[in-house]
Amino acid sequence: MRWVYVLILMLASSLAARGDGIPDGGVTAVEVAHALKTAGYPADIVGDRAGDPSIRSSTGKVLFTVHFFQCGTVLRCASLRFTAPNRRKGVTPATIAAWNRERRFGRAFQDRNGISWVAMDVETSHGMTTEALDANISRWILMLNAFETFVGL
16 A cells, blocks of 8 residues: 555656746746747836836737736746727727626727737746746737737737
């Protein structure tokens, strides 16, 4: 019976070792920029007005920004938000509402100037692996492309 427990512990250890862990407490802009670059996207780290980092990137067709929130003293941030404006003029509130009603990931909204945006939040504070970060980046890109198609760009 003891061998069964040893085998279970060995299996659990090997499964845990498969994903590169990111320390609890969130992600850094450097970690996210590295993941974006590894996925083939540019990543320029800049600061925002509050002193938190942000990353400017692009799919080649659409510019987007990654904003960081709840950043600690070492700039390990507990959550992030991907955002992108849509260049198409005349997106109606009904189109925005339809997107939000029909889609699970990513929400659309219009700013006070009538520019439509799409955004996706990611909570990172309670354990994140590089694979999970990569999956969220992939989800963002798929969702961003779907939004562009949805609004007819």
